[in-house]
Amino acid sequence: MGVVMLNFVSRRVFFAIVTLLVVSAVVFAIFSLLPFDPAALTCGQHCTDQIIAANRIKLGFDKPLYIQYFLFLGGIFLGRSYGTGSAAFSCPAPSFGYSYNENACVTDLLREALPVTVSLALGALIIWLIVGVSLGIIAARFKNKWPDRVGSVFVLLGTSLPTFVTGLALLIWVTIKWKLVPLSLIGYTPITENPYKFFQFFILPWITLAIAYAALYTRFTRAAVLETLGEDYIRTARAKGVKERTVLFKHTMRAVFAPIITLAGLDFAGLIGGAIITETIFNLPGLGRLTLRSTYEFDLPIVLSTTILAAAVVIIMNLVIDMLYAVLDPRVRI
Amino acid sequence: MAELLKISDLHVAFPTDDGLVRAVDGVSLTLNEGETVAIVGESGSGKTVSGLSVMGLHKKGAAQLSGSILLKDGDRNIDIVTATDEEIRLLRGRAVAMIFQDPMSSLHPYYRVGNQLAEGYLVHNPGKKKEARQRAIEMLDLVGISEPAQRADEYPHQFSGGMRQRVMIAMALMNSPRILIADEPTTALDVTVQAQILILLASLQKEFNMGILLITHDLGVVAQVADRVSVMYGGRIVEQGSADDVFYKPKAPYTLGLLKSVPRISTHGSDRLKAIPGQPPSLINLPTGCAFAPRCEFASHAAGDICANDRPELLGTNPNHLSRCHVDEAVRDKLFVTELKEVRS
Numbered sequence: 001m002g003v004v005m006l007n008f009v010s011r012r013v014f015f016a017i018v019t020l021l022v023v024s025a026v027v028f029a030i031f032s033l034l035p036f037d038p039a040a041l042t043c044g045q046h047c048t049d050q051i052i053a054a055n056r057i058k059l060g061f062d063k064p065l066y067i068q069y070f071l072f073l074g075g076i077f078l079g080r081s082y083g084t085g086s087a088a089f090s091c092p093a094p095s096f097g098y099s100y101n102e103n104a105c106v107t108d109l110l111r112e113a114l115p116v117t118v119s120l121a122l123g124a125l126i127i128w129l130i131v132g133v134s135l136g137i138i139a140a141r142f143k144n145k146w147p148d149r150v151g152s153v154f155v156l157l158g159t160s161l162p163t164f165v166t167g168l169a170l171l172i173w174v175t176i177k178w179k180l181v182p183l184s185l186i187g188y189t190p191i192t193e194n195p196y197k198f199f200q201f202f203i204l205p206w207i208t209l210a211i212a213y214a215a216l217y218t219r220f221t222r223a224a225v226l227e228t229l230g231e232d233y234i235r236t237a238r239a240k241g242v243k244e245r246t247v248l249f250k251h252t253m254r255a256v257f258a259p260i261i262t263l264a265g266l267d268f269a270g271l272i273g274g275a276i277i278t279e280t281i282f283n284l285p286g287l288g289r290l291t292l293r294s295t296y297e298f299d300l301p302i303v304l305s306t307t308i309l310a311a312a313v314v315i316i317m318n319l320v321i322d323m324l325y326a327v328l329d330p331r332v333r334i
Numbered sequence: 335m336a337e338l339l340k341i342s343d344l345h346v347a348f349p350t351d352d353g354l355v356r357a358v359d360g361v362s363l364t365l366n367e368g369e370t371v372a373i374v375g376e377s378g379s380g381k382t383v384s385g386l387s388v389m390g391l392h393k394k395g396a397a398q399l400s401g402s403i404l405l406k407d408g409d410r411n412i413d414i415v416t417a418t419d420e421e422i423r424l425l426r427g428r429a430v431a432m433i434f435q436d437p438m439s440s441l442h443p444y445y446r447v448g449n450q451l452a453e454g455y456l457v458h459n460p461g462k463k464k465e466a467r468q469r470a471i472e473m474l475d476l477v478g479i480s481e482p483a484q485r486a487d488e489y490p491h492q493f494s495g496g497m498r499q500r501v502m503i504a505m506a507l508m509n510s511p512r513i514l515i516a517d518e519p520t521t522a523l524d525v526t527v528q529a530q531i532l533i534l535l536a537s538l539q540k541e542f543n544m545g546i547l548l549i550t551h552d553l554g555v556v557a558q559v560a561d562r563v564s565v566m567y568g569g570r571i572v573e574q575g576s577a578d579d580v581f582y583k584p585k586a587p588y589t590l591g592l593l594k595s596v597p598r599i600s601t602h603g604s605d606r607l608k609a610i611p612g613q614p615p616s617l618i619n620l621p622t623g624c625a626f627a628p629r630c631e632f633a634s635h636a637a638g639d640i641c642a643n644d645r646p647e648l649l650g651t652n653p654n655h656l657s658r659c660h661v662d663e664a665v666r667d668k669l670f671v672t673e674l675k676e677v678r679s
Contacts, residue, residue, distance in 0.1 A: 231439065232434060232436060232439040232440040233439065233440055233441055233442040233443070235391060235434065235440070236434065236440045236441065236442070236502075236505070237442070237453075238391055238426070239389055239391065239426055239427060239431065239432045239434075240426065240427040240431075240453060240454035240457055240505065240508075241423050241424065241425070241426035241427035241428060241454070241457045241458060242453065242457055243423065243457075244419075244423075251442060254442075254444050254445070255442075255443070255444060328444075329443075329444065330443070330444060330489040330491070331443055331489070331491045
């Protein structure tokens with residue numbers, strides 16, 4: 001099994017790298033073909049042609065596109081330096097370029113934004129998994145009875161209310177009217193520094209995101225549980241005299257578990273790419289807000305990096321899920 | 335011979351949006367120890383529903399049961415129809431076990447075979463993990479699986495269809511039940527494997543002195559193993575008797591039709607298969623008269639429109655060989671003998 005597994009993983013890693021190269025090339029091409037001059041964006045109102053020309057050379061925008069692309073790729077592994085003499089500066093590896101707007105290496109910006117987004121996505125994931133899966137099980141267990149109907153109302157509300165509505169509603173009532181949570185002007189605090197402040201900061205964004213996803217997971221879990229309960233092997237379990245509770249929580253959930261993990265992995269990966277609306281509403285300095293702001297400002301290095309990062313997370317998550325599946329489902333053991 | 339199971343006037347109905355589906359409509363039968371009783375009928379005749387009723391596997395609320403299913407558990411007789419869920423659960427797998435038609439889908443794909451077997455033992459003998467494992471390996475060995483200790487650690491997908499059905503049988507025997515309900519145990523299997531499974535069941539029956547309720551549509555299987563036969567049509571038993579009687583002296587027109595429709599390798603191979611004309615009845619709107627009347631070629635031998643208007647009772651001059659038909663029994667005997675001769679020549 002070991003050798004085959006290694007073979008499988010190395011093949012998948014190879015394809016993941018190829019996919020990332022293609023994605024990065026496409027994003028690079030799209031932004032490079034847009035009708036604006038990246039060098040012109042590097043200075044404000046008091047700009048002269050000389051400064052622009054100098055910046056163009058300094059940032060490498062004078063070189064042919066494919067060279068720029070390879071410089072970008074090279075930077076990831078080797079780091080990059082810009083300019084010469086006393087004005088020279090460098091972004092150490094892994095470098096995703098330099099943002100003139102922010103006056104910072106993109107890697108540093110990502111390093112600041114990523115923990116915020118990961119905290120947001122991970123916290124929301126935990127909440128929506130607990131809420132969604134439990135409600136789904138309850139709805140399936142009491143199919144067509146009142147718990148199921150209450151569940152379907154929740155599903156309907158959760159899926160139809162946009163996050164900017166639930167998010168704003170939470171802000172208005174919980175923070176401003178009831179003052180249960182302070183307005184998050186304090187800024188982001190890592191959990192390692194002050195867990196209490198961390199939770200205060202994230203609780204509303206988590207709930208906002210979780211409501212939407214929990215509704216989807218309720219619906220998904222309910223359907224999956226009901227389908228599994230109709231399987232022949234569940235009838236076999238009952239025929240053995242297994243308790244109904246064990247039938248539900250052991251035999252049924254074991255089969256429902258794998259698809260939920262898949263879904264959760266993909267949704268989590270998608271959120272790393274940017275929970276743009278939630279981050280904007282709650283003023284979270286995460287990847288989504290960074291992407292949004294850089295897109296407005298045509299800040300190519302940042303947009304390029306966040307896009308590639310999002311793609312990388314999705315690809316890696318897919319790989320992880322496939323490998324997890326091999327562990328979860330004995331039929332796909334490799 | 336002790337009576338293990340006595341089903342009396344069992345009715346099972348399922349309310350649906352289209353109306354009440356009367357899947358089982360007044361079935362009575364008995365099963366003694368060491369005996370094989372077959373329920374024969376086509377799809378939708380109510381035979382599987384009857385089997386599931388004995389296991390108490392119908393959902394509360396989804397099925398309406400009436401009548402009685404007396405099941406012998408030690409010195410007690412428990413009526414499945416009125417027993418509580420918990421009482422029935424404690425009988426399942428211990429006093430009565432069931433094997434199902436499709437061994438491919440009847441085993442949990444995510445659990446090791448040995449653990450699935452052991453679970454059946456542990457349910458009724460909590461905490462005895464070592465014993466359960468030991469018993470699982472013993473049973474796998476008993477049903478003819480070689481290297482049972484190793485195979486117990488494998489997953490169902492690593493077994494062939496025939497082997498999986500052996501596993502299902504082993505699982506059913508974990509607690510040495512007195513009654514085994516076998517719902518089409520060989521239908522999903524190759525013909526050669528079918529024979530092996532039937533022989534296995536017969537030898538295990540002797541060893542455990544079990545009563546087997548064999549549910550099947552395969553008359554060949556019935557002929558091989560059954561002691562007594564109940565033929566079902568439209569949720570009712572239309573003929574009941576010893577296997578020999580039902581096969582050689584059928585009394586219900588439907589049984590005759592079934593026997594005639596069995597394909598034979600005969601000298602005149604160009605003969606078309608003799609299917610029963612028409613379709614089985616809808617269980618929502620059963621005909622007011624005999625359910626088989628619209629397809630029956632002997633209806634003209636009965637008086638007037640009685641077949642279309644009156645439901646025949648399960649009767650017979652021989653109390654051990656009953657049938658439902660308005661045509662005079664003596665007339666039927668004569669007619670059927672010539673028909674059968676024609677087919678079996």
